[in-house]
Amino acid sequence: MKEITMLDLKAEYEYMKPDIDGALQKCLGHQKWIFGPEIAAFEGALAGYLNVSDCIAVSSGTEALVLSLRAYAIQLKGEEYFNKDDEIITTPFTFTATGDAIIRSGATPVFVDIDPVTYNIDVNRIRDYLHSPHGSGRVAGIIPVHLYGRAADMDEVTGIAEEHGAFVVEDVAQAFGATWKARKLGSLGNTGAFSFFPSKNLGSFGDAGMVATNSNETAELVRMLIKHGGRDKYNVDHVGYNGRMDTLQAAILLAKFRYIDEFNARRQEIAAFYTQKLSDISGLILPVAADDPFLSPAPPTRHVFHQYTVRTKERDALQGYLKKQGVSAMVYYPTPLHKMKVFEGRMKQFGNLSISEKAAKEVLSLPIGPLQREEDSALVVECIRRFFVG
Numbered sequence: 497m498k499e500i501t502m503l504d505l506k507a508e509y510e511y512m513k514p515d516i517d518g519a520l521q522k523c524l525g526h527q528k529w530i531f532g533p534e535i536a537a538f539e540g541a542l543a544g545y546l547n548v549s550d551c552i553a554v555s556s557g558t559e560a561l562v563l564s565l566r567a568y569a570i571q572l573k574g575e576e577y578f579n580k581d582d583e584i585i586t587t588p589f590t591f592t593a594t595g596d597a598i599i600r601s602g603a604t605p606v607f608v609d610i611d612p613v614t615y616n617i618d619v620n621r622i623r624d625y626l627h628s629p630h631g632s633g634r635v636a637g638i639i640p641v642h643l644y645g646r647a648a649d650m651d652e653v654t655g656i657a658e659e660h661g662a663f664v665v666e667d668v669a670q671a672f673g674a675t676w677k678a679r680k681l682g683s684l685g686n687t688g689a690f691s692f693f694p695s696k697n698l699g700s701f702g703d704a705g706m707v708a709t710n711s712n713e714t715a716e717l718v719r720m721l722i723k724h725g726g727r728d729k730y731n732v733d734h735v736g737y738n739g740r741m742d743t744l745q746a747a748i749l750l751a752k753f754r755y756i757d758e759f760n761a762r763r764q765e766i767a768a769f770y771t772q773k774l775s776d777i778s779g780l781i782l783p784v785a786a787d788d789p790f791l792s793p794a795p796p797t798r799h800v801f802h803q804y805t806v807r808t809k810e811r812d813a814l815q816g817y818l819k820k821q822g823v824s825a826m827v828y829y830p831t832p833l834h835k836m837k838v839f840e841g842r843m844k845q846f847g848n849l850s851i852s853e854k855a856a857k858e859v860l861s862l863p864i865g866p867l868q869r870e871e872d873s874a875l876v877v878e879c880i881r882r883f884f885v886g
């Protein structure tokens with residue numbers, strides 16, 4: 497039986513083999529494994545692509561979030577960490593790292609519910625919290641997550657933040673190359689935190705991440721924090737980390753970066769195919785309607801489909817059926833953060849978060865590898881149609 501996986505990293509490597517092999521050979525030649533020349537080259541290339549003044553290559557997306565938050569604790573409070581009275585608003589429908597980073601920065605995550613159509617943070621719920629008697633008046637920041645590759649409403653998020661004197665850290669882990677009104681995600685907040693986890697749209701051969709910012713002060717602090725907390729690592733000012741990216745990962749990412757726009761366009765084509773072929777099935781909600789501006793050919797607001805996520809009350813049965821047919825499909829994410837033990841006693845939740853809880857029971861992400869062939873996408877469609885229509 498033919499197997500269709502979520503993503504085929506071997507095929508991607510074969511596609512770019514000469515570029516990647518050449519980059520690795522160059523590293524073997526110079527042997528500069530820590531802060532080698534590829535680090536600055538990668539940072540420069542990405543700063544140009546995102547149109548920001550500074551990019552700092554770091555060890556993972558999780559650390560990019562923590563480093564951003566730690567830099568704000570130092571800048572805004574003059575202290576190493578936030579404290580429990582400092583609140584940071586985010587969505588509970590995300591990967592654990594988003595909320596976990598807030599706890600690691602010393603602050604308290606405040607979870608507000610999501611929009612049922614985009615699965616991104618509901619900006620009205622952020623406003624409601626800030627104006628409710630539950631709002632403490634100690635909101636230091638907001639972390640919107642551009643889930644599945646689709647932008648959160650950045651006009652609203654940055655507007656609310658400005659009104660309340662809060663910073664914005666964009667969690668761009670799933671949205672490399674996506675845009676909001678022609679501006680690249682990760683360049684609209686005070687910092688953008690990127691992940692290059694292997695399965696991401698731009699993926700390394702291990703763990704890697706990046707902080708993007710237009711603030712030289714923030715950039716300098718992050719650069720210190722990744723080197724144990726000082727300009728001089730043998731005489732440090734702050735509680736830092738060994739949080740830099742390996743030269744090897746930067747070399748691989750630099751080689752793969754050349755293909756990112758092509759690969760994101762391929763993801764969009766597969767998404768458009770799924771949407772066209774599945775839109776008549778009742779009981780199956782697609783991530784975008786056929787006339788959604790996110791799908792137009794050169795949209796100012798561009799969805800990069802890190803995931804193509806459908807929704808159905810029969811989610812578990814559909815996933816089981818697809819598995820039997822050799823088609824992988826995954827649930828991102830089965831447990832909203834406010835239901836996890838780690839956040840017990842360490843978070844605030846605003847309202848009942850029922851939209852996130854319902855989404856966690858109903859969402860299913862379909863295979864969307866950039867090199868997936870049309871016949872494979874057609875097979876995914878055929879299996880789903882057979883499940884619903886017979």
Ligand SMILES: Cc1ncc(COP(=O)(O)O)c(C=O)c1O
Nearest residue numbers: 556557558591593669691692693
């Ligand atoms: C939304 C989100 N935030 C943060 C992360 C953390 O990134 P990393 O795995 O590189 O630490 C991920 C991915 O894993 C993610 O999907």
